[in-house]
Amino acid sequence: MEASLAADFLGIQMKNPLVVASGILGTSASVMERCAREGAGAVTSKSAGPEPRTGHANPVTLAWNGGVINAIGLTNPGCREEVPLLRETHRRLRALGLPLFASLFAPSVEAFGEVARVIAEAEPDLIEVNISCPNVGSEFGTPFSATAKSAAEVTAVVRKAVKLPISIKLAPNVPEIGRIAQAVVSEGADAVTAINTVPAMLIDAYAGKPVLKNATGGLSGAAIKPVALKAVWEIAQMVSVPIIGTGGISCGLDAAEMIMAGATLVGVGSAVALEGPAVFSRINRELEAFMTQEGYPDLASMRGKALPQK
Amino acid sequence: MEASLAADFLGIQMKNPLVVASGILGTSASVMERCAREGAGAVTSKSAGPEPRTGHANPVTLAWNGGVINAIGLTNPGCREEVPLLRETHRRLRALGLPLFASLFAPSVEAFGEVARVIAEAEPDLIEVNISCPNVGSEFGTPFSATAKSAAEVTAVVRKAVKLPISIKLAPNVPEIGRIAQAVVSEGADAVTAINTVPAMLIDAYAGKPVLKNATGGLSGAAIKPVALKAVWEIAQMVSVPIIGTGGISCGLDAAEMIMAGATLVGVGSAVALEGPAVFSRINRELEAFMTQEGYPDLASMRGKALPQK
Amino acid sequence: MKTTVNHRSLGGIMRPYRVANVLRENETTHTLLFDGRLPEAQPGQFVMAWLPEIGEKPFSIHANIPLALTICDVGPVSNAMVNLQVHDRLWLRGPLGNGFELKGSKHLLVGGGYGAAPLSFLAEEALRQEGEVVACLGAKTKADLILVDRLTSLGCELRVATEDGSEGSQGLVTEVAQEAIDAFQPDCLYACGPTGMLLALADFCQQRGLPAQLSFEALMRCGVGLCGSCELPEELCQRLGLPGGWLVCHDGPVAMIG
Amino acid sequence: MKTTVNHRSLGGIMRPYRVANVLRENETTHTLLFDGRLPEAQPGQFVMAWLPEIGEKPFSIHANIPLALTICDVGPVSNAMVNLQVHDRLWLRGPLGNGFELKGSKHLLVGGGYGAAPLSFLAEEALRQEGEVVACLGAKTKADLILVDRLTSLGCELRVATEDGSEGSQGLVTEVAQEAIDAFQPDCLYACGPTGMLLALADFCQQRGLPAQLSFEALMRCGVGLCGSCELPEELCQRLGLPGGWLVCHDGPVAMIG
């Protein structure tokens, strides 16, 4: 019997657990529709903030060891421009039976509430609150994901601002990500997304300079899969809300491992660079083949399998 | 003219900037002597604690994406047994003109002072205080490197306990490693070592289980070089003590990049698995060739080149 | 636990190359020849070129043995690159994107401005395979034309158009190209140049049922299909019969039409 | 920015294999045959074998086409492995360590206990290269002997010793080996077994000026030369003429003597 990839996420029915991670091709209705057509189970839009941003100058992405290091710098049209874009995207995704997750960020706790209120006008299926972008530190200071306290504050403000389901996106570079997850859940987060990129930089010895124009950036892709697995595995032991496990997933086995670590959905970002949005249908195919072969009838039967047995 | 690899570290004269990272072959006088003979500039002993430890059961190390993930679990004979081992090692290294760095750890702030006092009997050239091992969390709780406060407390205690130069070894999984470096320096650290491994885990989809017996471990090697570079680059902007830049260094260009990020010495760990201790002479050769070709007469002329210009 | 990074590279890391020679094509355009080559570059593919503290921009591969880029000075980054001297370094990552695919044996190449650069690489390959090549080049004025001699000496039949008639026919290169289609009856058309030129050619080829391979430009940031900034506008995709969300860096730069 | 991971692999990641067949060598020793093979394994190299929630231990490669391990039940991990059934999984990383290097054409193989396992792989290779192979196997008693038939059927000349004389000569395999050295005049001796046996052979070979390749065992943890746990004691290194700090997993398991 063929395994089923169907996922239930906060009552949203999805064809499969793969989510286009925020910042990956989430810039237009047409490109998000493309990801949907090529096999994604849900699409996250590029994080939108209070005002338009052009982001950092090139170089903004570099390959690293099977992964990527980026400092795009949150390029986005601003939340007000984003609303019609999200509406149009939502219309198209709905026709294909896919949910839309809308990502947002802001420079202050209060601004998170305001941006969330604006984005909520587009009625996405989920608001993903990006409190963990490592690439705007020089402007915004330490990300809110740095401590349980600041993460919880943002969550509370967004929770008050909108009725839609919210997921808080956490950063890996903290001593205990599980405690931060606990804090955001206790302030009303419906889900947790983990992880954002790992703060990092490349230097070119011949140039004697950082390569990214922004000097530092965030590491993603294969290189960080073990970091993401550990984060999700820890969070899953601390909270009972669903987790969108993201980081380094590039094949069906990776996705299975992420679900075994406790994830309900699986975010895919950098792997898109390997073969374009077709990566989603490949990962789904591989995941289904793995599940069928190993006798997992559905995602639930696999979820959390690598967690300590109670 | 040939470039000089000579390094001056806290007044200690070294033939080259390469340091055998703690936990890498630092278990006996004979194996540390071997590293010295094969080209290292200094050798760090395996971290010793208050009591003997067998460490975790196998599997304790796995290859990952050009790097390694390990959960050795601080296998060591205990600091009292360590003293004669260090004395003998020191005797042999001295004959070869190399300094010995002695690493230690402890489960509590006070115990750090006690272990340091014992280890100091062997009179190593530097005591490296490992407050950042990710592999004993289940026994010891969050590493002391997690916050500026706990890191500073350990530093103060060790500072009081011994007269020898001390370096505090920091963890990468913190929001702002530069602030932690500042805190330990203000409590009297003579140097900073960064980074320890990045907390991580591997899961095997077919087994449905974590692969390391300890479930989680620490990532090292090529995969983490960008994380280490960023940590050192940040620390170098916050403190003026020398930095032992460690993480993912496996060739001469890597070493040059680490020095350009602000490191005075360069730790090498996982790359030893690529070709054995011969890796030290290769990296030195490559570094010297690079410096000669690019017209850097000495390490000082290269140091901090990738830092923001003031 | 399997690592899958064996599909398509991520564009590779930046590698420094040294300028081995500089050819002045015209007042604003220089061809830089380098001391190395890229792994397996195809005509039509591009590289991202970086100068520390200046910036990074995409450039078509003009030749690969030895590697050459033809750079037109239009702004700060290209200006710094045009001013590079022999022995200076330029950092490249790539090759990126797809390339042209030679179809049949009669090839019509149409280049506007520095669009001639990838076409010269393509012509070389086509002639190596013993195809017949007609190349149409266009520019505002004679002084803006590039690579005319290079393409002629390779063995292409050349047709030139300038807007002011200072060289070749007066008018647009699209007009010369249309004449060439009728006269030469090519198996496929390959073009690189401004979007307006490409769209005009696309319409004309669609009418004639002639397959066309058009190399587009766009604002590139990541260069590897992640950031979305190089997406071809949806109206253009519809007009060209391309699927929506077409990415110049990943699906292109060459769009296969018809 | 260059990534250098092209020297020696880090032992690779754990990969699951399935048991395709189990051969019972004796009461405590089984040879497991698997449904795949390792990339380029040499006789003398080893793998780290893992069973989830049980443990990981090193085992010599007995054969690679198909892959086979010969496992003797001496404790919890080896016990679980000996009890694996057809279709069960075992996870392996490797090949690790160096291998034997065939020298000359007359080869003397000496195995104690499951030390016969890598020697069978070596004999196969030596005979493929048309060398002459004499193999000496030793054990406490007849029931402990393994791979006697396998080595004979490969075409080796076999000499067996048991401590109780229940099979072959009575005594230690080292004695039989000494006789074989005199009678056969080999170009090199290759041995695997308990440390005492290896040291006795090393002394004897050094006296005779015969090169020897001795495969050592040690407590292995990382298996890739990082943790130091498999270091051969310094006295042994001195006695064998090996450099101090010799690591069984990285420099060995095969020590080249003389």
Ligand SMILES: Cc1cc2nc3c(=O)[nH]c(=O)nc-3n(C[C@H](O)[C@H](O)[C@H](O)COP(=O)(O)OP(=O)(O)OC[C@H]3O[C@@H](n4cnc5c(N)ncnc54)[C@H](O)[C@@H]3O)c2cc1C
């Ligand atoms: C796939 C691809 C291949 C390319 N190949 C080449 C090539 O082989 N040779 C080459 O010279 N360029 C090529 N380009 C274009 C090249 O990337 C730009 O010319 C360059 O980015 C300009 O950068 P800049 O910082 O110097 O100027 P910018 O600051 O980016 O631009 C300065 C001004 O010039 C305008 N401008 C930009 N491009 C052009 C243009 N083509 N014509 C007129 N005005 C323009 C801009 O809008 C801006 O107003 C290619 C682009 C792509 C996407």
Ligand SMILES: Cc1cc2nc3c(=O)[nH]c(=O)nc-3n(C[C@H](O)[C@H](O)[C@H](O)COP(=O)(O)OP(=O)(O)OC[C@H]3O[C@@H](n4cnc5c(N)ncnc54)[C@H](O)[C@@H]3O)c2cc1C
């Ligand atoms: C390079 C290398 C190659 C090896 N190749 C093989 C092989 O091909 N086949 C194989 O069966 N084993 C081989 N071994 C040994 C094998 O790794 C051990 O037998 C195994 O680790 C035992 O693990 P365990 O957990 O079952 O027992 P443990 O708990 O580790 O050991 C149980 C008890 O048995 C003792 N013991 C361990 N090894 C032996 C031994 N060899 N003889 C007698 N007592 C012993 C221990 O000291 C302990 O008291 C090899 C070891 C090395 C280092």
Ligand SMILES: Cc1cc2nc3c(=O)[nH]c(=O)nc-3n(C[C@H](O)[C@H](O)[C@H](O)COP(=O)(O)O)c2cc1C
């Ligand atoms: C080019 C790029 C841009 C990104 N932009 C965003 C963003 O805008 N908002 C966000 O929350 N995460 C962003 N991320 C992080 C990803 O969503 C994801 O968390 C991370 O890349 C790890 O997943 P991966 O290894 O599959 O790429 C970005 C990542 C990349 C590579």
Ligand SMILES: Cc1cc2nc3c(=O)[nH]c(=O)nc-3n(C[C@H](O)[C@H](O)[C@H](O)COP(=O)(O)O)c2cc1C
């Ligand atoms: C097998 C292994 C054991 C280690 N043991 C220790 C240790 O005992 N004490 C310590 O401070 N760091 C230990 N480390 C961390 C290294 O010293 C080093 O900080 C880290 O591996 C990053 O460097 P690398 O990428 O060059 O390996 C260990 C690392 C490895 C791979």
Ligand code: FES
């Ligand atoms: S430049 Fe980023 S998707 Fe094309």
Ligand code: FES
């Ligand atoms: S087993 Fe770790 S060094 Fe050999």
